[in-house]
Amino acid sequence: MLLATLIHRANLPCPQVGPDQAAQLLEQHYGLTGTLQSLGSQQDLNYKVDSTRGRFVLKICRGDYAAIELQAQHAALDTLQAVRVPKVIKALGGEELLSVTVDGQPLHLRLLDYIDGQPLTHLPHLGRDVIAGFGDLCGRMSLALADFSHPGLDRTLQWDPRHARELITHLLATLENLPHRAALEQVAEQVEQRIRPLADRLPWQAVHMDITDDNVVWQRDAQRHWQLQGVIDFGDLVHTWRIADLSVTCAALLHHAEGDPFAILPAVRACHAVTPLQREELQALWPLIVARAAVLVLSSEQQQRLDPDNTYLLKNAEHEWEIFHVATSVPFELMEAAILGSVGETLSSIASQDFAPLLPGLVGREFALIDLGVLSPHFEAGNWELPGIDRQLLDQAAAVHGLAASRYGQYRLSRTCPDSATEPQTFPLHVELHLPHGTVLEAPFAGTLHQDADGLVSVQGVELSVRLWGVDTRLKHGSLLVEGQVLGEVHGPLTVQLCRADLEPPLFCTPSRALAWQALCPSPAALLGLACDAEPELDPHALLARRDASFARSQKHYYVDPPRIERGWRNHLIDMQGRSYLDMLNNVAVLGHGHPRMAAVAARQWSLLNTNSRFHYAAIAEFSERLLALAPAGMDRVFLVNSGTEANDLAIRLAWAYSGGRDMLSVLEAYHGWSVAADAVSTSIADNPQALSSRPEWVHPVTAPNTYRGEFRGRDSAPDYVRSVEHNLAKIVASKRQLAGFICEPVYGNAGGISLPPGYLQQVYGLVRAQGGVCIADEVQVGYGRMGHFFWGFEEQGVVPDIITMAKGMGNGQPLGAVITRREIAEALEAEGYFFSSSGGSPVSCRIGMAVLDVMEEEKLWENAQVVGGHFKARLEALIDRHPLVGAVHGSGFYLGLELVRDRQTLEPATEETTLLCDRLRELGIFMQPTGDYLNILKIKPPMVTSKRSVDFFVDMLSKVLDEQL
Incomplete structure (x- = not known):
């Protein structure tokens, strides 16, 4: 029924x-x-x-x-x-x-x-x-x-x-x-x-x-x-x-x-x-x-x-x-x-029983346990990408120590997969041993012998199986074995895996499956008589709690539940489980992460000397000359500091000293740093929600010349935006105050790399200089070749500033910043007293700064920014026709911004969608963060070594996520 x-x-x-x-x-x-x-x-x-x-x-x-x-x-x-x-x-x-x-x-x-x-x-x-x-x-x-x-x-x-x-x-x-x-x-x-x-x-x-x-x-x-x-x-x-x-x-x-x-x-x-x-x-x-x-x-x-x-x-x-x-x-x-x-x-554990030794002749012998993990000192300069590197390291260790083994459960760096949307299989469910040929193996428990065509020899017991590769046996398939019976001899690297009977587990699994597979494929340490399990990792949530308990929380971290990043290579960052993330936002590392030249130069100079700039050493003169060679004619003095904030703060002091005034023009929505002076000229509400209501009286913000969503639109909008400058200058004159200067990013960085309307800086610089002020080009984010076709952002506007500030990529992560100006401006500050930065211009910083310039030239990174950056922008622009959420693509080279809007007419910012998109990209193996006052722009500033393959992966994943958000 x-x-x-x-x-x-x-x-x-x-x-x-x-x-x-x-x-x-x-x-x-x-x-x-x-x-x-x-x-x-x-x-x-x-x-x-x-x-x-x-x-x-x-x-x-x-x-x-x-x-x-x-x-x-x-x-x-x-x-x-x-x-x-x-x-x-x-x-x-x-x-x-x-x-x-x-x-x-x-x-x-x-x-x-x-x-x-x-x-x-x-x-x-x-x-x-x-x-x-x-x-x-x-x-x-x-x-x-x-x-x-x-x-x-x-x-x-x-x-x-x-x-x-x-x-x-x-x-x-x-x-x-x-x-x-x-x-x-x-x-x-x-x-x-x-x-x-x-x-x-x-x-x-x-x-x-x-x-x-x-x-x-x-x-x-x-x-x-x-x-x-x-x-x-x-x-x-x-x-x-x-x-x-x-x-x-x-x-x-x-x-x-x-x-x-x-x-x-x-x-x-x-x-x-x-x-x-x-x-x-x-x-x-x-x-x-x-x-x-x-x-x-x-x-x-x-x-x-x-x-x-x-x-x-x-x-x-x-x-x-x-x-x-x-x-x-x-x-x-x-x-x-x-x-x-x-x-x-x-x-339930399946490995709690007692075993006879698999390798009875080696009981009590000492093995060299080789670190193949993410932080292994054996790995440097990307050598973990070489085929067979793990086995090679084990071979080398065995040649020295006689016996060598890998660790069960140690996430393998060699198995990381750059530009991949899925987590790699980095967790080993086995141990690999390098032993003398002819070493005898015995059955650790009673069972049936199985042999496969791929060289697998296994002993299948009632509850457990031990799976072996690298064994030469004379026993026939299906032979019944008793505990302690000779299985055969080692004839190469020996791979040992213990698992539940009748299972055919992989040799490696993904981190997310590791806990489950460990219950079915426990460590073979007990049958090897070898303490070969990986050391337990720090709990990432406990570590984050320690950070929050001791490190001031105003110093934010990316993501609510961030991965623990301890290694990087080129344009990828690697977490402790061996997953690679495409770095699309770290504009500090222009050469990429883990560059061997940087490590060698820093180590060499540290071994010689690191001191302050009041001592006499060659590196400071050599580096200053290299920087001046990159600057426009007429700029002949360099100050070396430690960051972009310090550079902009010093630039403002120079403007004050040279002009005799204090009033500064800055651009709305811009960010220039965190010091008192640099913060005063910063009006980005994304960085400081009270920015517009807390400016000191000497700061005069002018309308942001945003040609996409500003008060005036299009490439011919410069005269309209210049009127805001004229209005503020008139107020300064009317109040009988002296203008000190004008600070502006030559490419509107905080808004995602929007180019200023043609002619804007020419007109503004003329007005500022006519009032006795100096013009400061903040190149901290946009300069140093990142734009591809221009080394400096101000070149796009056809102007020459009075002061150039730079940092970020100068040191590829080493704290390093600089101010370049003219002699008379520099000497105006000297009249007020000496300038000194304890570590600014140190021998280590100078040597690293020169090495960055050398590598950029040798590896043709400016050319890469042009070619790959051009391909990048073209692919991003193609998304506009496919995805309604994509409003515009800004910038050039490797300084790009993708602006997301809910309506292309009203330009309503897609703030929440942008946040969700960045979180989803992280799941797919990409680090990306929003920028702009509305946090609706993808801030795309990858290392300048970024390849076409990485660019295509990024755009493909971005398009996928945009499809998912419908």
């Missing part, structure tokens, strides 16, 4: 009721008229109704379903308080449920109110917060329905996982694709084996059974985060295992997982936090998810045969097969361990 009912219901097609017929039913029974839109369904028919009385959903299902089943759904809707659900609208006669016949089809008719929002089925990616939201909803729904009962819940439903095996067996017989049939048959058997011993211990209750991306609606809030609006369908309500609800939800989430089944874990944690799940439920969860995936694809195939014109079915079929492929891509044992571990359940 059960199977017959399942087969009958699985074979039911969707009711055949067209929009016109549905409209007649609506008017006849509910007195409503309006516009109808099909919402799609597998076996039911749902129409969205827009009428003058509001929005509703007309639900039509076949009369094969008993009325009491639908009445149970209505009763549940009336019961729920903690979750927003639709209300049942009564018909003209007062009925909540109508039975009608249309074209000979017995049907049930219902009307529910419509919950505004949208399902998230169309989104390829869901954030962890949304995934957790689904899990939280599952938990709340379980709590709300825990005491709900109704005779209509005792129904035979094809989606009830208790009947999955029977339904799969029946539907398989109709499946024509033989490979699919074989895969599904195997899955059904595996699920059955795992569920059978747990079934009697699983709690029962009323279960919604359809909390999925189709049936839950959401809306974005003001911060562009998705917020739950309600659950819109209760058609699968049934009395069954409580854990079935979460299994349905998690299965639906797999088509948003981008191939990673571990993506469901936030949902599991969130559900468990609301409704604590029994261990047996957690163990049953993944098999039920796999069963759900199998039922989905088989039911879809069946429905498509019954209803080939149903576009809803065709659209969902691809998602359902994706769910199945993701669900079957990993071992059941791995997902059980991951699920248990995600909620803090103890993972």
Whole structure:
């Protein structure tokens, strides 16, 4: 009877009721008229109704379903308080449920109110917060329905996982694709084996059974985060295992997982936090998810045969097969361990037993344990990218010490993957040993010998297997072994892996899967008699808490939950788990990170001398001459300091000393540093929310010449913006004060690299000089060749300033800044007293500064900024036609800005979207941060060694994320 009912219901097609017929039913029974839109369904028919009385959903299902089943759904809707659900609208006669016949089809008719929002089925990616939201909803729904009962819940439903095996067996017989049939048959058997011993211990209750991306609606809030609006369908309500609800939800989430089944874990944690799940439920969860995936694809195939014109079915079929492929891509044992571990359940150890020694002849011998981790001193100048470097280092150690071994669980730097959107497999689930040839191996426990064509020799015991590569054995495949029996001899590097019997684990796994795999593939240290486990890493959250407890919190860090970065190479930064992040915002490291020349020059000079500039040494003269050679003719004096703030502060002092005045013109929205003087001329509200209301009287901000979103637009807007300068100069003259100078970035850096309107600086510099002031070009961010076609930003405007300030890239991370000016300006400061910076212009800083210039020339980094930077901007500009959120691309070379707007006419800043985009890019392996007063501009200032490959990766990922935000 059960199977017959399942087969009958699985074979039911969707009711055949067209929009016109549905409209007649609506008017006849509910007195409503309006516009109808099909919402799609597998076996039911749902129409969205827009009428003058509001929005509703007309639900039509076949009369094969008993009325009491639908009445149970209505009763549940009336019961729920903690979750927003639709209300049942009564018909003209007062009925909540109508039975009608249309074209000979017995049907049930219902009307529910419509919950505004949208399902998230169309989104390829869901954030962890949304995934957790689904899990939280599952938990709340379980709590709300825990005491709900109704005779209509005792129904035979094809989606009830208790009947999955029977339904799969029946539907398989109709499946024509033989490979699919074989895969599904195997899955059904595996699920059955795992569920059978747990079934009697699983709690029962009323279960919604359809909390999925189709049936839950959401809306974005003001911060562009998705917020739950309600659950819109209760058609699968049934009395069954409580854990079935979460299994349905998690299965639906797999088509948003981008191939990673571990993506469901936030949902599991969130559900468990609301409704604590029994261990047996957690163990049953993944098999039920796999069963759900199998039922989905088989039911879809069946429905498509019954209803080939149903576009809803065709659209969902691809998602359902994706769910199945993701669900079957990993071992059941791995997902059980991951699920248990995600909620803090103890993972049973499989390595606690005693072993006979695998290498009895080496017991007590000392091994050289080689550090292959992220901070290993063996790795420098990118040599970890060389093929076979780990084995080479082990070989070298064995040649010196006789015995060498790697560490189990030490994240391998050599396996990092630059320009990759997914985390690399850096966690070793094995130990590699380099031993004398002929070293004898013995079975650590009784078992069966297995040999594979790839050189794998394994001993499979009752609970455990030891897997070995690099063993020469004379034993035959299938030989029965006793503990201590000779296996063979070492004939090369020996790889040892311990794991649960019948598993075929990888040699490496990703960091996110490490905890689960460790439960199944523990360290082989016990059978080796060797303390070869990796040293425990500092907990990153505890380390961040230590930072916050001791380091002033006004000194912010990137990201809420930042990765711990301890190494860099070229244009990538590497975390402690070996993941590489593309650095797209670090304009300090113009040569990239970890440059060997910088390390060598710094080490050499430190070994000789580092002192202050009052001593006589060659480096300070040589570096000053190099800087002057880069400056315009007539500039002949250099001051060396430690930062851009110091450089701008000193430039203001020079302006004061030379002009005899104190009043300064600065540009609104600009940032020049944190010292008293540099902060005074900074008006960026992103850096200082009180900037506009806290300027001293000697600072006169002029209108920002922003040609994209400023008061005046376009390249011919210079005269309009100059009027603001004229107005402020007139006020200074009227107050009988002396102008000291004008400070401005020649390219509008804080706004994302916007070029000033042509002619702007020529006119402003003329006005300022006519009033006895000096013109300061703040090149801290934009200068030093980053723009590609120009070494200095002011060259784009065709002007020569009186003072140039620079820093950031000058030292490639070494604190180094400079001010270049004319002799008479420099001497004006001397008349007021000496200038001295303890470490400004130190021998180490000067040598590093010269090395930066040398490398930039030798590696043709200015040319790279032109060529690759030009390609970069072209690719970014191509996004404008594809993504409405992209308003404009600013800048040139490797100083670019991508401005995001919600409306290209009003230029409403897409501030919240930009924040979400940067967070998502980090998940995809890219560091990016917003800039500008509205924080809606991507600040793109990568190291100047950035390659075309990295640029293409960045733009591809950026486009992907913009697609996801629709």
